[in-house]
Amino acid sequence: MDLVYEFSADLAENLADIESHQGKILLVQKYIKQLLNSKQVEHSPDFREGLEWFNVSEPLSLEKHLKDKLVLLDFFTYCCINCLHVLPEIKRLEEKYSVQKGLVVIGVHSAKFEAEKLSKNVEAAVLRHEIHHPVVNDGMVLWNQLQIACWPSLVLIGPGNIPLFILMGEGHTSTLDLMVEAALDFFKDKISTASVPVISARLHLSPSTGLFFPGRVAVQGRKLLISDSGHHRLLLVDSNSGRVEAKIGSGDSGLTDGNFLEAKFFFPQGVLFADEDIAYVADTENHAIRMVDLKNCQVSTVAGTGKIGSDRVGGSVLATKQQLNSPWGLALEPKKKLLFIAMAGNHQIWGLALEDTKIWKKSVKKGYCVALAGSGREENRNNSYPHIAAFAQPSGLALSGNKSDCLLVADSESSSVRKILLDGGAVSGVVGAEKNPNNLFAYGDKDGKGIEAKLQHPIDVCWSSRLKCAVVADTFNNKIKKIDVQKNSCETINLAGNATSLKEPGGICADDANNRIFIADTNNHTIKTVDLSTWKLEEFPIVFSTEVDSVTRYLKVEEATLLISNKEMTLSYNFLVKFKGPLKASEDAPHSFRILAPDHLTVDSKKGELKIRDECRELHGSVEVTFPSSDKDSQVVILLNVVTCGNGVCKMENLKVVFNIARKEDVQHDRSFETVFEL
Structure with missing residues (x-):
């Protein structure tokens, strides 16, 4: 040769x-x-x-x-x-x-x-x-x-x-x-x-879970966002019941903005919530960052052109004209309004400025995307100066919550977890790899401190405020491990339970409010949870429903949390739509509602009509739900479909009511609740 x-x-x-x-x-x-x-x-x-x-x-x-x-x-x-x-x-x-x-x-x-x-x-x-x-x-x-x-x-x-x-x-x-x-x-x-x-x-393969190589997960309250990577889409799921609330993306690979049915992704990976209504996605094989407006059911591209780039500096053009290189992981620095991006393809950490900001002596204008750390050489090189340091296919990011705030990096090809200090940008190792920055074969499966600890191609990392430590998806070892960022130590979590063992877990996020961790168990085509008290591993079932319309845009959404007794009872829900100004309810068109509720609840009618009152100025509906004796929390969703007329124009509108139900012993409460929409 x-x-x-x-x-x-x-x-x-x-x-x-x-x-x-x-x-x-x-x-x-x-x-x-x-x-x-x-x-x-x-x-x-x-x-x-x-x-x-x-x-x-x-x-x-x-x-x-x-x-x-x-x-x-x-x-x-x-x-x-x-x-x-x-x-x-x-x-x-x-x-x-x-x-x-x-x-x-x-x-x-x-x-x-x-x-x-x-x-x-x-x-x-x-x-x-x-x-x-x-x-x-x-x-x-x-x-x-x-x-x-x-x-x-x-x-x-x-x-x-x-x-x-x-x-x-x-x-x-x-x-x-x-x-x-x-x-x-x-x-x-x-x-x-x-x-x-x-x-x-x-x-040869058609998983019964409905997922296909899920890559990442993110949680925000009752919302769980899954990058269903093999299906080139995202799923918005209720984090308690597992019910799919929206399918985001057509399922065909491509780069298309628009509503949830029209939008196209290509092997999406990293996902995170900016707040309840906005999420960001590392659309990896589109070499782009996408924003998902959950309230208005829209997807837009905020960085990247769809073509792979070789730029190692960035910042010369708007982010939507900036070519990126396989973005894989995301983290949000809320104080500086900066979206950190693990740019796996060119071995760097980049940042997308959501507002004008300054970090590590670099000023970044809103809407621009720049390289922040890493020379672009594929190495495991630490340095006090972020641009002299080097990474090897960084794939996962997380912000720590300890005294020395830092950005944690799952550096896959060096089989290590590393950190970047938010104050100054110094890059150092936490666990894994070895002293020689050019040796990317220092991998294994060993607990310990610093370079004595060994990982095998970790892809994602998260921070748990409840555990006060990081947790890493040690992907090729099929394990998750606790990382003490202060002591630079690594410890394998011995999982309990009867759930199938992990197979190349690719995503991990902490749901500290509910004392658990979500795992994207990629090669098992499942999402799993780990209880932080018992370390019990369980499969988190994803429930698909034909009643969930993935492209529904809701004109208004009302949400309330109800604390009720844990004894068996029947509650009455009333909903009233009031029209102001020139708007009225169409006299001839049908106005309806439907109920989405867990199977253990009894609903007197899953669907019903809204009745016209006050000369088409009001619509009214009601439903009764029976709760069995239980301590189990649940959620009741009511979807209203109304037709409004005004100024010679008639439009079909969708309204949504969400009741989050918490159960507790000896609670005094009403048996009837009303939600009012004013249009």
Whole structure:
């Protein structure tokens, strides 16, 4: 392979001096001819027998299935962000040059971490990242035989299994396209148009949970936001009942703003609430930050263009024109109105200014996005100056609540948790990794202090004010661990309960008000909770309902918390809509309501009509709900649909009433409640 490396380097250098496309094609073909005429060229070894394959009905062979094809080998490992960046480049190539035209792409998985060596995890990654071409779990065999040096590496093999070119790293879209076009033309008489035994991996899996590789979770009161990453959408869920209140996103990948049904995401990851009505999303494969207006049911892009960027500074253009690079995790600094972004793709921490602000001697104008920490080199380098420090695929962020306030970073590729002091920006290690900043293989599974502790590719971290410590999703160890930021120590949490064990947990957030932690158990396609008193792990069931309209925009929402007795009783709910000014209720149109309540409550009618009163100036409705004897909290939601008329225009409007019910012994309260809407 030494000659192939040498030829590839020379070709790349000489291509830059040629302007015309045809001139570049001829140069590539000249190099192919020179390589074939060289007596030093060697045939590529075939895939070893007994390897596990994905997306094929039988193991492939360079000698049997592919000897008359142009074969592109993509040497990758599924945790590597740069490898993930290559996938869209390959997809565009596959769409242009099909198997029938002579090109076959094969992913050669060559694991870095121990967890990545397991075929079940490789298969999950193939599904998660929607890889449709054949993939083989190589175990570094072909990697060593072809002298591959880094992830990702692309090797183009011609008919007769002769390696032609090798490209290292990402960003070779145009060069790769050129090489494939030139090679197919050069070998046109030898290229076979026959198909290969390829099948779709997604056919093998249809989780019953309704989720598909959920990436992250965030909680705010009764609201739980889930990035249902494999479905390219978000779910807004009641954090007590698990009932889905809104599906945010069409489910198709893309970058589209608009209402919840129209909006499109592409493998969204980090989510957080700014308040009850506004949430932010790291839309990872769109290389964008999205804002979700939960009150008006709208999604908008606040940073990023949809195209991957290589800028390591930022701040020269508005955030909506700033190219980003695989944003993965988010944290909000409320005092400075700054949204921290873990930019996994270029190994930096960025910030989006929600208001004019200043941090670490850097002033940032509202609506601009800038690099705040990390040189952009993939290292585990600590330094008092944030821009001299370096990260290795930072993926999760959390603000600590201790005396030395800091931004905690789950630095995945260095297998460590690190911190950035909010006062000054100094970067230091907390647990994991080792002293050599260039050694990104210092991983393991060991409790302890500082670099004595070992993690394996942690992806997310959160802060629990109840525990007074951080909790990290130690993803490839399938564990969660407590991190004492003051003592720089790490301790595994021994989980109890009968819930299925964790499989590559990708997201974690603390719900301190309810003494629990939420976990996005990614490869189990579930959300789980951990009780902070008993460490009991339980599955948090997600309840989908056809009654929940994902695009409903509510003109008004009223919410109240009711404290009632824990004894069996029946409560009456009355709702009144009053019209002011020129507005009236349409006399001919139907006005209705419906009730959403847990199954253990008895409702006299799930649906009903609103009655017109006072010459169409009022609408009235009522419903009775029977509560069994219980200490269990619950929620009753009433959805009203009314038609208003005024100034010659009639409109259909939606109103919503939310009653949060808390139960307690010996509570004195009314048995009848009324909500009034004034329109």
